Amino acid sequence: MERISTTDRETNPAPMRPLTDSMAYSSSDEMMFGTALNPVETKDGLTIGGGQVLPEIVPHPRPGSEQTLKTLLREFERANQDALERCVTIGIPAIVIENEHVSQMTRHADWGMEITAQTQQQIESYKAKYGLQAALRATIADIRKPGMVDMRESDRTQEILDAFKACARHADILSIESLGGKEISDYSIIRNDLTGMLFAQAVLGARDMAWLWSHIVSIANENGCIPGGDTDCAQANTAMFMAGGFISRDVSHTLATFCRAVSASRSLVAYEMGAIGPAKDCAYENPIIKAITGIPISTIGKTAACANMDLCGNLMAAVCDLWSNEAVEYHPMFGGSSVEVFTEILGYDVAAMNSAIQLGFQKEYQACLINSDRYRSPQSFILCPDNAWAIGKAMVTNNASCYTRARAAALTCGELMLADSNLHFTNFEKDALLEYMRELEALPDEEDDFIDRCLKRYGKVKGFKPASYGL
Numbered sequence: 001m002e003r004i005s006t007t008d009r010e011t012n013p014a015p016m017r018p019l020t021d022s023m024a025y026s027s028s029d030e031m032m033f034g035t036a037l038n039p040v041e042t043k044d045g046l047t048i049g050g051g052q053v054l055p056e057i058v059p060h061p062r063p064g065s066e067q068t069l070k071t072l073l074r075e076f077e078r079a080n081q082d083a084l085e086r087c088v089t090i091g092i093p094a095i096v097i098e099n100e101h102v103s104q105m106t107r108h109a110d111w112g113m114e115i116t117a118q119t120q121q122q123i124e125s126y127k128a129k130y131g132l133q134a135a136l137r138a139t140i141a142d143i144r145k146p147g148m149v150d151m152r153e154s155d156r157t158q159e160i161l162d163a164f165k166a167c168a169r170h171a172d173i174l175s176i177e178s179l180g181g182k183e184i185s186d187y188s189i190i191r192n193d194l195t196g197m198l199f200a201q202a203v204l205g206a207r208d209m210a211w212l213w214s215h216i217v218s219i220a221n222e223n224g225c226i227p228g229g230d231t232d233c234a235q236a237n238t239a240m241f242m243a244g245g246f247i248s249r250d251v252s253h254t255l256a257t258f259c260r261a262v263s264a265s266r267s268l269v270a271y272e273m274g275a276i277g278p279a280k281d282c283a284y285e286n287p288i289i290k291a292i293t294g295i296p297i298s299t300i301g302k303t304a305a306c307a308n309m310d311l312c313g314n315l316m317a318a319v320c321d322l323w324s325n326e327a328v329e330y331h332p333m334f335g336g337s338s339v340e341v342f343t344e345i346l347g348y349d350v351a352a353m354n355s356a357i358q359l360g361f362q363k364e365y366q367a368c369l370i371n372s373d374r375y376r377s378p379q380s381f382i383l384c385p386d387n388a389w390a391i392g393k394a395m396v397t398n399n400a401s402c403y404t405r406a407r408a409a410a411l412t413c414g415e416l417m418l419a420d421s422n423l424h425f426t427n428f429e430k431d432a433l434l435e436y437m438r439e440l441e442a443l444p445d446e447e448d449d450f451i452d453r454c455l456k457r458y459g460k461v462k463g464f465k466p467a468s469y470g471l
Contacts, residue, residue: 016210017272019399024294028389031287031319032362033353037294039321040226040276042135042172044127046094048278049296049321053353055346056096056137056281056298056324057083059339062331066104069111076115077122079330079339084126084134086340092347094133096173096298096322097123098281101141106163112138113166120170137228138171139280140164147183147463151208161215168223174216175228175280180208181266183463185235189242189251194410194436195443197259199454201235201266202406203447207469209269217274227275229295231283232263240284240379241308252432254417254425257378258440261391261413264288265406268395271295281324284312284379287388288409290319292396298322303345306338312380315373318366319385323350378433381423387416401447411440 024037036049048054059079065071080097087095099105099119105112116138123134140163144156151157160176168174181204188196209230220227231237236259242248243256264285271277277295279286282304286297297320302313304326310316317323325342335341356365373380381387391409398408414437417423425433444450451471458464 016269019402019405020268020272020292020396021399022396023292023389023393025291025389028291028385031291031385031389032366033317033320034357034362036277036290036296036321038276039296040278042226043224044133044135044172046133046135046172048096048135052357053320053350054094054096054322055092055343055350056098056322057339057343057346058098058100058281058325058327059083060100060327060329061102062329066102069108069114072102072104072111073115073118075330077118079337080119080122082337082339083343084122084132086336086343087132087134087347088126088130090344090347092343092351095343095347096135096137096278098137098139098324100139100327101163103141103143106141106143107159109159109162109166112140112163113169116167116170135172136170137173137175137278138167139175139177140167142176142179144179146179146181146468147465150465151180151468152211161219164216164219165223168219168225171225173226173228173278174220175230176212176216177231177233177280177282178205178209178212179234180212180469181205182234184458184461185238187458187461189239192251192255192432194255194258194439195454196458197235197239197255198262198403198406198410198443199450199458201232201259201262202403203451203454204469205232205235205266206269206402207471209266210273211470213270213273213275221274226277227270229275229277229279229283229289230267230270231280232267232285233282236260236263236285237282237308240310243379245309245311249428252429253378254429254433254436257382257417258410258413258436260285260379261288261382261409262406264292264391264409265395265402268292269402278322281322282326284310284316284383287319287383287385288392288395291385291389291392296321298324300324300326303342303349306342311377312373312383314369315380315383317349317353318369323353375422375424378417378423378425378429381420382413382416390416403447403450404445407440407443411437414440
């Protein structure tokens with residue numbers, strides 16, 4: 001890769017394509033699990049979003065196994081073998097396996113490549129022997145640490161791109177959980193500062209995504225694999241986890257909900273740069289992304305309780321195309337290894353969804369998924385297909401910049417919450433909601449004015465380097 005000079009950055013801060021100005025779906029009624037308007041097909045013929053939901057299993061190596069390539073190869077070999085074996089044992093006809101990189105697999109591109117090649121060989125073996133259809137997603141680790149290294153010109157950035165090139169030779173799908181803007185969001189979230197989160201996600205994160213995904217898409221296309229998608233795990237998920245459950249008060253649920261709406265503007269950039277899905281599983285914003293783009297999405301919910309807690313465990317399956325466990329550490333359980341157990345759970349979940357489709361009960365099944373969580377929390381409320389579609393519509397209608405559409409998403413999110421009397425708030429949450437709405441309404445209409453304000457306000461945050469984002 002040719003390194004980009006500081007001068008180039010200033011004159012061409014990010015190779016942004018035109019922002020999306022229309023909705024893929026004319027209404028949320030058209031959105032359904034298992035079906036996407038723009039399905040994708042792997043090189044081996046597995047279709048995602050073509051009429052059925054598929055399980056996506058994500059094994060995670062145990063601490064210590066990453067010390068050498070030999071031990072890491074063996075760990076992934078066992079875990080992925082267990083997933084494939086459980087599929088044929090109980091009759092799961094198709095599966096996606098995600099190899100999510102630990103840092104060593106990205107720092108050493110040959111490690112990631114060998115593990116990717118090994119997994120693909122296992123997949124091919126099970127297809128030849130049993131007819132099992134499977135695909136492999138390789139998720140490269142974002143080892144750039146905002147605030148410590150330049151997000152574009154650093155050895156770690158080069159290592160990420162090298163890892164993509166190496167894994168693209170064998171993977172079916174490429175993804176990443178990018179970190180752009182995290183130095184500002186970490187500073188802002190502990191201060192309950194929505195303006196800072198908006199700057200971090202919609203300006204910094206979006207600019208970093210445009211730069212990074214231009215390279216990822218190019219690498220994927222050169223190697224005949226699928227540029228999948230990204231997730232705002234580092235920022236919106238952090239806010240969600242800090243908001244916690246009903247008794248947590250570190251961060252308000254309304255702030256986390258605004259952050260989730262804003263995250264859609266950032267995550268959408270990957271698809272505007274050429275990613276085609278399936279979108280990355282831990283992006284809870286994916287129902288909004290699907291409403292806008294029509295691409296297939298992976299989601300997590302109750303079957304990812306091994307990795308994190310959320311308040312929308314059924315709802316997140318409502319419009320999924322892949323149903324994922326997010327990550328499970330490889331270890332023994334009574335029912336087999338953890339990977340075998342969660343492969344089986346995912347397999348039965350998707351079998352129920354696919355049976356609903358075949359029997360013509362998909363709308364009724366979807367209604368049960370949605371209504372079981374609709375009013376559990378503000379975030380589950382805004383991720384219901386009807387509200388996700390409304391937020392997406394606000395984004396494409398206000399698409400002058402990533403900032404303007406993110407602000408529109410947040411304002412619409414707040415308006416939806418205030419308009420439904422069935423959504424109940426504590427006094428703490430209601431006060432927070434009203435205060436954040438006033439804050440959003442007082443912000444500038446133009447992105448340049450907003451950036452100027454934020455550079456003055458956050459310019460001295462430790463580790464923030466505006467040049468890393470072309471500012």
